[in-house]
Amino acid sequence: MKNRTIENAWRGAERCKNCAIRHLVLFADLTHDDFDRIHHPIDDIEFKPGSRIYLQGDQMPFVYTVRSGLIKLVQHLPNGDRRIVRILSQGDLAGLENLDGQPASHEAVTMDHVRVCRIPRSIIESLKRDTPRLHDALLQRWQKALSGAENWITRLSTGNAKSRVARLLLLLDENSEDDSFFLPTREDMGAMLGITTESASKMTAEFRRNGLLRPLENHRAWIDVRELRNQFD
Amino acid sequence: MKNRTIENAWRGAERCKNCAIRHLVLFADLTHDDFDRIHHPIDDIEFKPGSRIYLQGDQMPFVYTVRSGLIKLVQHLPNGDRRIVRILSQGDLAGLENLDGQPASHEAVTMDHVRVCRIPRSIIESLKRDTPRLHDALLQRWQKALSGAENWITRLSTGNAKSRVARLLLLLDENSEDDSFFLPTREDMGAMLGITTESASKMTAEFRRNGLLRPLENHRAWIDVRELRNQFD
DNA sequence: ACACCGCATTGAAAATATTCAATAGTGGTT
DNA sequence: AACCACTATTGAATATTTTCAATGCGGTGT
Numbered sequence: 110m111k112n113r114t115i116e117n118a119w120r121g122a123e124r125c126k127n128c129a130i131r132h133l134v135l136f137a138d139l140t141h142d143d144f145d146r147i148h149h150p151i152d153d154i155e156f157k158p159g160s161r162i163y164l165q166g167d168q169m170p171f172v173y174t175v176r177s178g179l180i181k182l183v184q185h186l187p188n189g190d191r192r193i194v195r196i197l198s199q200g201d202l203a204g205l206e207n208l209d210g211q212p213a214s215h216e217a218v219t220m221d222h223v224r225v226c227r228i229p230r231s232i233i234e235s236l237k238r239d240t241p242r243l244h245d246a247l248l249q250r251w252q253k254a255l256s257g258a259e260n261w262i263t264r265l266s267t268g269n270a271k272s273r274v275a276r277l278l279l280l281l282d283e284n285s286e287d288d289s290f291f292l293p294t295r296e297d298m299g300a301m302l303g304i305t306t307e308s309a310s311k312m313t314a315e316f317r318r319n320g321l322l323r324p325l326e327n328h329r330a331w332i333d334v335r336e337l338r339n340q341f342d
Numbered sequence: 343m344k345n346r347t348i349e350n351a352w353r354g355a356e357r358c359k360n361c362a363i364r365h366l367v368l369f370a371d372l373t374h375d376d377f378d379r380i381h382h383p384i385d386d387i388e389f390k391p392g393s394r395i396y397l398q399g400d401q402m403p404f405v406y407t408v409r410s411g412l413i414k415l416v417q418h419l420p421n422g423d424r425r426i427v428r429i430l431s432q433g434d435l436a437g438l439e440n441l442d443g444q445p446a447s448h449e450a451v452t453m454d455h456v457r458v459c460r461i462p463r464s465i466i467e468s469l470k471r472d473t474p475r476l477h478d479a480l481l482q483r484w485q486k487a488l489s490g491a492e493n494w495i496t497r498l499s500t501g502n503a504k505s506r507v508a509r510l511l512l513l514l515d516e517n518s519e520d521d522s523f524f525l526p527t528r529e530d531m532g533a534m535l536g537i538t539t540e541s542a543s544k545m546t547a548e549f550r551r552n553g554l555l556r557p558l559e560n561h562r563a564w565i566d567v568r569e570l571r572n573q574f575d
Numbered sequence: 576a577c578a579c580c581g582c583a584t585t586g587a588a589a590a591t592a593t594t595c596a597a598t599a600g601t602g603g604t605t
Numbered sequence: 606a607a608c609c610a611c612t613a614t615t616g617a618a619t620a621t622t623t624t625c626a627a628t629g630c631g632g633t634g635t
Contacts, residue, residue, distance in 0.1 A: 184496040187575040192496040214489055244477065248442070255439060256447055258491035263417040263425040267536050268498040270592070295613065303467060303500050303536075305593055310471040310613055337534070342420040502621070528583065538623055543583055 122305040125226075126150060133200035134174045134226070135250065145240065155222070162203060162217040162225070165341035169213055171227045172204035178223030179291055183300070184215040193301040195257055196220075198284050202250050208233060221291050221328065257314040259298045266303050273302040274312040278322065278332050358459075366409045366433035367459070368483065371475040379472065382462040388455070393448040395436060395458070402446055404460045405437035410525055411456030412517075416533070417448040426534040428490055429453075431517045435483050441466060454524050454561065484549060499536050506535040507545040508574035511555065511565050525563040 125136055126144055136144075153176075156162065165185055180197040194215060197203055203217050208230060236243045249273055264276045277298060281290045292299070298309040316322040316332075323331045358369055359377055370379075386409075393522065398418055413430040427448060441463060467478050469476045497509045510531060513573055514523045526534070527569055531542040549555040549565075556564045 145559060145599080147554060182492075184492060185494055186500070190496075190500055192500045194492045194495045201381075209485070211485075214492065228355065238474075241471075248480075251481075251488065252439060252442070255488050258488060259415075259427045259447065261416060262491065262495055262499060263419055263423075264425045266495060267419070267423055267425045269590095306612095307614085308592060309424065311592095311615080314614060340441075501622095539582095540584085540624080541622060544585080547584060 124153075128226075129178060130199065135202055135228075135243070135246050136287055138246060139236075139240065140242075143236065143240050143242070146235065147232050149232050151229075151232070152227045153224065154227050155224050156219045158219055158221050158223075160219045160223070162219065163213055165213055165216045167207075167213045168210065168217075169207040170230055171205050172202055172208065172230060172233060173217075173225040173227055175199055175201045175203065176224040176226060179220040180223060181220050181293075181297065181301075182215045182217055182218050191300055192303065193297060195254070195261060196284070196301075199238065199286070201253070201323075205247075205250055205254060208247075220297065261301075265301060268303070270304045270308045271312050271315070272341045273304065274309060274316070275337050277301060278316070278330075279334065279337055282332055282334060287327045287329075289325055289331050292324065292328055352391065357386075359460075363409060363432065366543050368435055368476070371440070371479060372469075372473065376469065376473050376475070379468065382465050384458045384462075384465070386457065387460050388457050390453045391452055391454050391456075393452045393456070395452065396446055398446055398449045400440075400446045400449075401443065402437050402543065403438040403463055403559045405435055405441065405466060406458040406460055407449075407465060408432055408434050408436065409457040409459060412453040412455050413450050413456060414526075414534075415450055418444050422466065424533055426530060427534065428487070428494060429534075432519070434456075434486070438480075438483055438487060441480075453526055453530065485533075494534075498534060503535070503537045503541045503543050504548070505574045506537065507542060507549070508570050510534060511549070511563075512570055512574075515565055515567060520562075522558055522564050523561045525557065525561055 123144075125147075126141065128134065128136075128330075131137055143214065154173075156178075162173060162180065165183075175197050177199055180203055181193045182195045182197065182203075183191055184194050185191050197217075203225070204213070207213050233243070233247075237247075260280075264280065265273055267273075268276075272315045281292070285291070293312060295310040296306045298313070299306045302309065313322065316337075317324065321337055325331060346410060356377075358364065358380075359374070361366075361367065361369075379540055387406075389411075395406060395413065398416075408430050410432060413434075413436055414426045415428045415430065415436075416424055417427050418424050436458070437446070440446050466480075467474070471478075493513075497513065498506055500506075501509075514525070518524070528543040528546060529539045531546070533538045535542065546555065549570075550557065554566045554570055
């Protein structure tokens with residue numbers, strides 16, 4: 110049990126009602142009655158950086174709401190190449206694609222310290238039957254996932270290495286609530302952008318030398334948003 | 343009216359019940375009662391190659407079920423670059439993303455001769471309220487769209503130009519019912535793969551010289567699936 | 576048949592990205 | 606503080622891709 114820890118597990122949905130980020134999560138619009146229909150436990154789980162939440166091919170009995178941290182979705186090609194196809198952050202749902210019992214088409218790995226709520230699929234199933242409010246919340250998640258994936262294609266997989274890195278930094282910055290953001294390893298940046306680790310490193314280093322990127326403590330960083338947008342939108 | 347023709351419009355949902363490809367479309371599982379709830383007209387429309395069905399930024403009052411042909415979804419970057427983010431074929435739904443009234447995040451353009459059924463959004467809205475069967479059909483469409491987009495990233499935007507072209511040809515071939523398939527212009531291939539028109543052309547020409555690709559009449563082509571898969575999965 | 580237009584192909588030079596290998600940081604551990 | 610493991614950076618040689626320009630090819634309309 111090297112990577113994964115359950116630090117703070119608790120039972121039932123009682124605390125969902127008072128969840129600090131409830132306005133952001135799947136259950137945002139549920140009523141008190143809806144919550145009372147939840148009989149299976151929802152666990153609050155923490156993962157260390159680099160933990161695998163689920164694997165490509167897994168049958169998933171759970172979905173996960175991201176409370177904090179970043180999760181990368183990694184798809185493996187038969188030839189061994191890997192590509193990060195999307196990043197999940199606060200309020201996103203991991204495992205959405207597998208709600209209908211399909212095996213996962215990618216694996217989910219934490220990039221930094223991550224807290225999630227683990228929701229049994231059966232809860233979603235039964236709520237889906239009874240509450241249209243959940244339907245809309247799920248549809249919104251699908252919508253966001255799809256437009257995220259399309260953005261990934263146009264913004265992060267198009268143009269030369271420098272623009273790609275620039276657009277990735279801008280995306281990471283937008284997704285952060287803070288005015289700093291988590292800066293992935295160069296290897297992960299490469300896998301997100303479809304370029305090599307070294308190329309990601311060269312571009313990142315160049316931005317740093319130009320003062321457009323400032324690394325901070327703890328794998329976090331700051332960027333000159335205005336200037337980066339100016340040069341690369 | 344250069345690009346768009348309505349050759350064969352008809353009213354109401356009567357003919358949906360007997361549609362030849364109904365098993366493939368959104369309305370596959372509707373009952374007779376469900377159909378009787380449809381009061382707005384569903385039109386059968388044909389488009390010439392290169393017709394714009396909707397534009398990036400449009401508010402869409404319709405969704406479109408593809409009956410035959412291929413539709414490209416094109417996203418424009420602020421800097422003028424464009425990228426094709428997905429292709430729709432028989433049974434797919436164009437405009438899914440915009441069911442909730444959001445402006446379209448990409449434009450939809452026909453690649454060859456295309457027949458669609460144009461469904462007013464209001465029909466979907468009202469059916470959604472009453473029939474859970476439609477819900478599942480919609481969810482399946484979302485699922486397919488998302489996994490399509492992720493595949494696009496890993497298979498078509500990763501690796502060198504030659505593998506990308508090979509994987510695109512394989513994808514086009516799989517999506518075709520025929521044993522031949524529609525071969526896009528080199529420009530479109532480039533926009534799908536994030537490479538230049540010339541690179542797409544060079545790779546395509548090389549495959550032709552190697553006998554792995556045989557162009558046929560009418561922009562269609564045949565590939566040596568086994569050999570291409572062997573070399574590029 | 577002819578000219579014409581748009582798309583495809585090709586080649587050579589220039590730009591960009593990858594590879595491989597060495598060096599430098601960085602954080603964590605003893 | 607010294608050490609270790611891991612990641613980042615950098616440089617030089619190589620490979621790939623883009624760019625730009627020329628040429629070929631196929632169908633359309635006259």
